[in-house]
Amino acid sequence: MADQHTRGEAARELRRLTEWAADLAAGGIGALPERVRRRAATILVDDLAAMAGARTDRQVTEVAALAARRGPGAEATLLTRAPDRAERGWAAFANGVAANWQELDEGYRRATCHGGLYTVPAAVAECEAEHAALGRALTSLVVGYEIVTRVARAYPAPRPPALHPHATLSPIGAAAAVSAARGHTARTLADAVSGAASLAMVGPFAHAGRGALVRNAWAGAGAQAGFLAADLAALGVAGSDDGLASVFADGLDHPVEPAALTEGLGERYAVEDGYHKVYACCQYAHAAVEAAHALRAGPLASFAPDEVASVRVETHPLALTLDGDRPENVLAGKFSVPHAVAATLVTGSTAPEVFSAEWLGDRAVAEVRGRVELSEHPAIGDPPHDRPARVTVELRGGARHSHEVVSALGGPDRPLSAGDLLGKIDALTAGRYPYFGEVAAVTLGEGVDWDVPLADLLARLTADAGEGTR
Template sequence: MGSVLNRDAAQSFAAYVEWAVQLEWRDVSPKARRRAAMVLTDDLTALFSALDEPQVAAARAAALAGHAHGGAATLFAPGAPRIDTLRAASLNALAMGWNELDEGFRKAVCHAGLYVLPALLARADERGASLEEVLRALVLGYETVTRVAQVWRFPALTIHPHALLAPLGAAAGVGFLMRLPAGQMIAALGSAATMAMVGPFDHAPRGVLARNTWAAQAALAGLTSTEWAVCGIGGVASSPADVLAGALGASEELAALDARDTATWAVESGYQKAHACCQYAHSTIEAVQALQAAHPSLRDAAAIERVEIEVHPLGLALDDTRPATTLGAKFSVPHAAAAAWVKGDGGVASFDSASLVDPSIARLREAVTLAPFPEARPFPHDRPSRVTAIARDGARYTQICWSASGGPDRPLPEEFTWARARRIAAPHAPGFVPVMEAVAAAASREGAPDDALKTSWSRYVAQIFTDTQAAG
């Protein structure tokens, strides 16, 4: 019955896939090519930032214990061990999303890079795929999962997109890398859509660490669904609609699947995170920073009596004043505001374990009250925050941030990405920045075939860990 009810959706989805599988790297716009390299850089930096987190390190040690090394794919970790493809993809995904530094897609709730990359990079390493093949698959995988996110939308954030969309994103990246024909790609994506997990969104603001495993599980789903599709086991073109609209009740706007809509590649509409927390809290952090810049006396957190924050609807739900885990802190607007006041920014240290028990941060968290932002504006001013600080002497200071930095309307300079990568990756992978600078340069060049693009991704990975000279 579902296939009959979703006939239009099935036809639209099949037409999109039939178009997408024919696209080549040369069809991708210069801006999207460069942006793909920066997404790769940004998300691997996010991965490196989490390698020393206790839970991530423990999961890595448990997975490596008793298993022989010398597998087909690289684990991005100390020593760069090569292990089996499934475990490499899963563990890399766990680390990549852990610190909330991975980029996201601004026009829908979707962290496309996190969903696509871990499975894609592991399979590329295994197959000896070239850099060009990896970047093409990244752009097309990103395009596919973000279009799905825009077609089927929900009135409220009940299921987290990491659980709902990541399996399909992982299958898309791997499927484009494997150059599956349209029929097999539809089977793989349809199958992956049915592997969506019922991960409650509120597990993030409640700090339930199971939420950080959903992208890791999705990487496994993407790898297996593409393998099975080649064997004749898979879903159908209506499967995404059957799951998202039929079973879960999403609204549907099929125009987002129109293959003719390529004026802007989805990867061009991604956002980078200047702060290590949920993007919904970024405008609050930047309003706090602006207040401190305008009024130096406010840099002393002890001078603040209380804080009133009017925030957009997505941020209003992040109201925990006593987060129990680092994940909970990253999804708490009171914590984000308090930590930014005490530390001056929204860096990793503002949301680490020590920040949870910092007495100055704890006091300010309890002093924060949240209220709905009274004015609704369209994208990109749809996630504002107005922060009002009431000092102990009764003076009131107010600042509005309409749109946090890092999105398409306020892009961060590339040097921000490189500087953060140098700071975070150096202890683990001293060759990371020069290698990724070479990747970005190769992605940006046009004209005759480029040897750097034809070089295997595995070679770049090896140089990330063993060489400080630019690759290619």
């Protein structure tokens, strides 16, 4: 529980943050440095591709159909069923579910937080419904991302985390993005944020490792809650000025670091510290997956799975919690370091299919998975070197091979090249939306028109072969 001095300090810093954010939103896309616009555009198209890519999962498309039934209307596009549309809140719900279903959405590296996931579904739905421009959507994304990631840093979750950030933080990111898109005052924006914090869900982090699929619904539900918080704030229905401390410090027993809400504000934007996933599993496992793949591509290029005597994974504390060795479904597999490493070693690949249902029951994967042991890495550094992994494979003949990855590919210190990112986007979308990759490349290019209506951009991204790029 926070003392009165700390609570007051945190409330003052939140006011400073929301005043800055409201001014930024009022200035529009022109108020953002060019590098920040580019980063925001990258986050947008990456997360939209993650949504579209989830269309191959039956449950995701059924969620979209549910949204269309429960929220009838033509306000916002359902990315897994375009050109189908729904009321903006329900569209944000369905798109939020889709965005994190395959574990390929963008994330934030300085805290346990997926800034894009918590802002993009709501910002896109709101701006499309209001016929706003791409620039407005990106500005709203930047504002929501800045606020939710600073909240995550100011109220850092205990480690290992008991609750999942998709449940506790997504309403805040969504509310901030929607409020920014609507041009709310700083006071109303602050009320939306505090109100959204009180609408957070108590979603156990362990649900992911146990394969409880409701975990994939939290970000979507948070998007809906964010709309509600923004709507209520505009009516004067809000939480208290110290609402964040009441929720996170008093209710969830998080520590409080008020300075994190404003330190360096406007110097380096939070979107600049995001990462992009190339491996379809929890980011905590990425360094281990990359190390296993390097071994398979190198000294173990011709090995047989039955030659493996043991696999030792030395990694960071967050990854040590992902220790399930008998995942019951795809979600559990994505949150299992033993499974992710075993599947990578057996297949020699890190393609999204490696983390799908196809390999969960594979005998060779199961045998190697049972030989994986996790232990703490002996030399964990400062960010971004705080999530390392060393994988050591010992063969039955006595040979031993190791590879270490200090920081996984995709983070701000090892960013994806434009070609690699567009390759990921094309792989996720080409089967249903053949022009998505082409339009995404233009959106990320030098000549992008920030004033293009977002609805027009979404229509071009999701056009099928019969429609062309319209």
